[in-house]
Amino acid sequence: MEGSSNQLSRKEGKxxxxxxxxxxxxxxxLILGLLLLFIVYPLYAAAKLSLTxxxxxxxxxxxxxFTHSGYTKTILNSVTLGVVVATLATFVGFIFAFALTKAGxxxxxxxxxxxxxxxxxxxxxxALSVILLFxxxxxxxxxxxxxxxxxxxxxxxxxxxxxxxxxxxAYMTLMGILQGIDPDLETCAMNLGAKRGHSFWTVTFPxxxxxxxxxxxxxxxxxxxxxxxxxxxxxxxxxxxxxxxxEFTGMGNLPRGAALAILLLIPTVFVFFIQKYIMKNKAxxxxxxxxxxxxxxxxxxxxxHALFLFCLLVSxxxxxxxxxxIGGSFVKLWGVNWTPTLKWFAYSFDVGxxxxxxxxxxxxxxxxITALLGMVIAYIVVRKSFPGKGALDFLSMLSYAIPGTxxxxxxxxxxxxxxxxxxxxxxxxxxxxxxxxVPIGVQGGIAxxxxxxxxxxxxxxxxxxxxxxxxRKITLPLIRPSFFAGATFAFVRAMTAxxxxxxLVSARWNHLTVLILAQTExxxxxxxxxxxxxxxxxxxxxxxxxxxxxxxxxxQIFGTTN
Amino acid sequence: xxxxxxxxxxxxxxxxxxxxxxxxxSEVKAVNNISLxxxxxxxxxxxxxxxxGKTTTLRMIAxxxxxxxxxxxxxxxxxxxxxxxxxxxxxxxxxxxLFPHLTIFENIAYGLKIRKFSKEVIKNDVAxxxxxxxxxxxxxRYPGELSGGQQQRVALARALVLKxxxxxxxxxxxxxxxxxxxxxxxEIKRVQQMLGITALYVTHDQSxxxxxxxxxxxxxxxxxxxxxxPEEIYNNPNSSFVADFIGNANFIDATVSEIGSDSITVSVQxxxxxxxxxDETFSEGEEVSLAIKPEAVDVSLEPTGxxxxxxxxxxxxxxxxxxxxxxxxxxxxVHSNTTGYTMKHFKMGEEVHIxxxxxxxxxxxxx
Numbered sequence: 001m002e003g004s005s006n007q008l009s010r011k012e013g014k015x016x017x018x019x020x021x022x023x024x025x026x027x028x029x030l031i032l033g034l035l036l037l038f039i040v041y042p043l044y045a046a047a048k049l050s051l052t053x054x055x056x057x058x059x060x061x062x063x064x065x066f067t068h069s070g071y072t073k074t075i076l077n078s079v080t081l082g083v084v085v086a087t088l089a090t091f092v093g094f095i096f097a098f099a100l101t102k103a104g105x106x107x108x109x110x111x112x113x114x115x116x117x118x119x120x121x122x123x124x125x126x127a128l129s130v131i132l133l134f135x136x137x138x139x140x141x142x143x144x145x146x147x148x149x150x151x152x153x154x155x156x157x158x159x160x161x162x163x164x165x166x167x168x169x170a171y172m173t174l175m176g177i178l179q180g181i182d183p184d185l186e187t188c189a190m191n192l193g194a195k196r197g198h199s200f201w202t203v204t205f206p207x208x209x210x211x212x213x214x215x216x217x218x219x220x221x222x223x224x225x226x227x228x229x230x231x232x233x234x235x236x237x238x239x240x241x242x243x244x245x246x247e248f249t250g251m252g253n254l255p256r257g258a259a260l261a262i263l264l265l266i267p268t269v270f271v272f273f274i275q276k277y278i279m280k281n282k283a284x285x286x287x288x289x290x291x292x293x294x295x296x297x298x299x300x301x302x303x304x305h306a307l308f309l310f311c312l313l314v315s316x317x318x319x320x321x322x323x324x325x326i327g328g329s330f331v332k333l334w335g336v337n338w339t340p341t342l343k344w345f346a347y348s349f350d351v352g353x354x355x356x357x358x359x360x361x362x363x364x365x366x367x368x369i370t371a372l373l374g375m376v377i378a379y380i381v382v383r384k385s386f387p388g389k390g391a392l393d394f395l396s397m398l399s400y401a402i403p404g405t406x407x408x409x410x411x412x413x414x415x416x417x418x419x420x421x422x423x424x425x426x427x428x429x430x431x432x433x434x435x436x437x438v439p440i441g442v443q444g445g446i447a448x449x450x451x452x453x454x455x456x457x458x459x460x461x462x463x464x465x466x467x468x469x470x471x472r473k474i475t476l477p478l479i480r481p482s483f484f485a486g487a488t489f490a491f492v493r494a495m496t497a498x499x500x501x502x503x504l505v506s507a508r509w510n511h512l513t514v515l516i517l518a519q520t521e522x523x524x525x526x527x528x529x530x531x532x533x534x535x536x537x538x539x540x541x542x543x544x545x546x547x548x549x550x551x552x553x554x555x556q557i558f559g560t561t562n
Numbered sequence: 563x564x565x566x567x568x569x570x571x572x573x574x575x576x577x578x579x580x581x582x583x584x585x586x587x588s589e590v591k592a593v594n595n596i597s598l599x600x601x602x603x604x605x606x607x608x609x610x611x612x613x614x615g616k617t618t619t620l621r622m623i624a625x626x627x628x629x630x631x632x633x634x635x636x637x638x639x640x641x642x643x644x645x646x647x648x649x650x651x652x653x654x655x656x657x658x659x660l661f662p663h664l665t666i667f668e669n670i671a672y673g674l675k676i677r678k679f680s681k682e683v684i685k686n687d688v689a690x691x692x693x694x695x696x697x698x699x700x701x702x703r704y705p706g707e708l709s710g711g712q713q714q715r716v717a718l719a720r721a722l723v724l725k726x727x728x729x730x731x732x733x734x735x736x737x738x739x740x741x742x743x744x745x746x747x748x749e750i751k752r753v754q755q756m757l758g759i760t761a762l763y764v765t766h767d768q769s770x771x772x773x774x775x776x777x778x779x780x781x782x783x784x785x786x787x788x789x790x791x792p793e794e795i796y797n798n799p800n801s802s803f804v805a806d807f808i809g810n811a812n813f814i815d816a817t818v819s820e821i822g823s824d825s826i827t828v829s830v831q832x833x834x835x836x837x838x839x840x841d842e843t844f845s846e847g848e849e850v851s852l853a854i855k856p857e858a859v860d861v862s863l864e865p866t867g868x869x870x871x872x873x874x875x876x877x878x879x880x881x882x883x884x885x886x887x888x889x890x891x892x893x894x895x896v897h898s899n900t901t902g903y904t905m906k907h908f909k910m911g912e913e914v915h916i917x918x919x920x921x922x923x924x925x926x927x928x929x
Binding site (some may be wrong): 021453455459461474477 | 624625626645646647648649650652653655656657659660661662663677720721724
């Protein structure tokens, strides 16, 4: 009895304090409102339509999907692809991370760049390269080996491009995990008589296992929700994201498209939060002290050379893809007529300059909004206590787990009529960028804030500063690096978006990736190459500029993925 | 000391409790219904082992935590829901909590800027306080460039510059080395008395509490165990917990044999010992604990008193500490090496004789 009344008064007290800090109160309300409107409401709209295909409640769409082989095969395809890609990408990512953290191979700096380079590439650049290299008129298959391989379209090609696109996810995750394992543990195992291999399998590997599993799940989700690669190179091999798009946009079967998107959403969100849970509980591995200890010789010479060779081959493969895109920009007709030309540049300028300009423009507008919103959310989640905090935290993370396809379909359904008639506007694209990418800022902000002792903010409050003054004068300057890191990553993601925005672009506000896709579909591979090249230049230029201006390192910018 | 009764109640903590949820969701009473009055101008210390609720109490007073019940009354006004930034109770943090991106000047001026003082006033006040705590010349440095002791003084200056009526201290000296700690505590006490500020000071270090305080509040498991002046607490601990915590007392099992009008006779190993009566009531035949401080125990080879076996002797410079096996447990004795006694050398395992200075015995209920 006493306990319950105590609890009541505590709740009231918290709420009361919230009203005493009106800035915080209004901020919390505003952010919750925005998250509900731009994250929950679109999903609700998609789920609702999928369950009321004819205006009244029914599971018709879902039972249709599960009883027709065309759809069940699609689901099976997505899962198969996801499992294979997750396994291979995690393997590649682990080798990279292990070679760089524990083996001390040569060219570390160079390989660190290679570990994350694919992250800043357009969504289907690798698919395009694979077609240029291994397709029907591919440089390697048709010209050098004289094979007829239409077979690169489908599972095989998808595995290659997705592994290349996604091993950085595994690399980044495992890098953090492996760095957290105290080299002293391995040294100690050897000191106790374990041979190098034995110390790896009994100490390093078991400690990294939660991270390996988490990275597997992350890549699995990445593969499941990937849209850019499968739509270009999937061929007959249908996957859920592409199928949902085809139904929704191609066939105009809105309820079924929505149902497929929801089917994609459920495992994704589920897996994402398992992954979060695992990473949260790996705390026992991490070391908080200074890691000045040297990882001297946890691998032997032969292993070291093998690791180096592996990383080198993967890197060369990735570079080959970039070179191919550049090469493709300068020849008349890839595989048929190799005459050097600038005609694709002229053509691309005509069809693409306005789109490129608009894409950059919208990305630039959304970037600071995303980063600032992320920081504010991180700040109130980490430092403040108020009713509804858990919901705010959950919602801001949720949007990272929602497949772009589901977001795109949800936005179309939610914002095509009053009171939120936004379709066709620049605003809807900005909203997608901001709310799709805000978890990056939130995660980076949370990590940064946790490193700043709460004493420092409390002491500001104690000296008479209110919430907003403390945030402006103390917190913000201290988390500035992670603010810029979040902003940069948000910009990259806005520039390379495809799966959600393909539903939302209009003639007035097109996106460069959608244009590249269109050029690829009509087999103007030269134009697609030029436009991809341009996109890479813009993105890399921006990242480079930020790094120069702020002194941030690559790993600080892209380390925020996990 | 005689003026004490005329001092007004500056800060009153009334029936305050704080409940935290632990990791598994069960409730932990960090502070359990405590009441406490702090007089204006007093130096009051909250002393206790870690987890006793002293820091939580301080944080509730500062407004960082909201109590689950009870009132905090500042200068006659209930301030339960006043946000911490409106309380004007600057605090010196254990970690100092200096703003790493601001210079020392900017750190000290921080609170003045918020209060919108003019540039000249800020400059003057910062200069004055810097002088007071000996920071002159360091104004343009950053906290990272200062030594621990200097950082500590910046934290103090940042609080003093606001000319507060009360300053809160949360274990401010625990990150300093032993010598600097003693220097700084004298410094803090000097400044506090010079400015006549009320101080509420949290520590787990008994020598800090004894040397600085007007009043010591001993806390244990979320409750107040004893309140009193350092002398009162040191000489008359009201419980075996306080006796153990403040004087590292030895505890000896005994049985009550006779209860007199103002004394109690107990028997220890067949020997009778008379001790002063306390507020607690005892009955004849009851098993009790006798507490005695190490400095009231004499060890010698003379065959008088009780017999024990020397376990370890530790030479600590001005004193020597002996650990003696007695009655299936251990007793600590401390001898001064400078006043009167010459250092005694005993061999490990040697039979020694123990004499207690019986005036210093305290009787407690058996725990």
